[in-house]
Amino acid sequence: MERVPMTLRGHKRLEAELKNLKSVERPAVIQAIAEARAHGDLSENAEYHAAKEKQGFIESRVMELESALGRAEVIDSSKMSGDIVRFGATVMLADVDNDEESTYQIVGVDEADIDSGLVSITSPIARALIGKSEGDVVDVQTPRGEKSYEILEVKWI
Known part of the structure; x- marks a missing residue:
């Protein structure tokens, strides 16, 4: 299994x-x-x-x-640390085009809820963020085209 x-x-x-x-x-x-x-x-x-x-x-x-x-x-993401994005990380992002900030936690497929800021590990944004760290800029393919985000903070809560 x-x-x-x-x-x-x-x-x-x-x-x-x-x-x-x-x-x-x-x-x-x-x-x-x-x-x-x-x-x-x-x-x-x-x-x-x-x-x-x-x-x-x-x-x-x-x-x-x-x-x-x-x-x-x-x-248990509260027992994790570091500034590299991994499963369970809560990541604060800034849209490079308009400085709009958003925060997401990378979670499992069965617990994802975009309205609550919980994105699936398999989502395009989570795949772009994994392995990156604070200060990095990532490009994400969205339904409205490619977007660029700067990672402002990685938290473990």
Whole structure:
């Protein structure tokens, strides 16, 4: 089985989601299916079909989370140091064209969330940053063309 890197925070978040699905969501949807069945004719029972669809989603997500957690190689970035960008680093960047600053943490595929500043290790920006250090300028191929960023700071949090 191929191991995939994951931050400690990301691992805890996925574990919490899995626990919620198994202990709260799964029993609730089973109850909803039982109540919908009690209404009789299942062929035209919208509540029953909606609950069965939700059950399918929950079971699929449980399997997805169990797989991700089973393959995870947990890395605690707060115990790392140095100014070279590696997995788990939080990197402050400045757009070379307009000096606009942004901050990203390089995380595992299963925990990426661009709106929260978490970029996947496989993303173009993370691939451009890996191995670089403070003061370096990197070129990143984005959907809107090539962008250049200067690495202002590398933090380990």
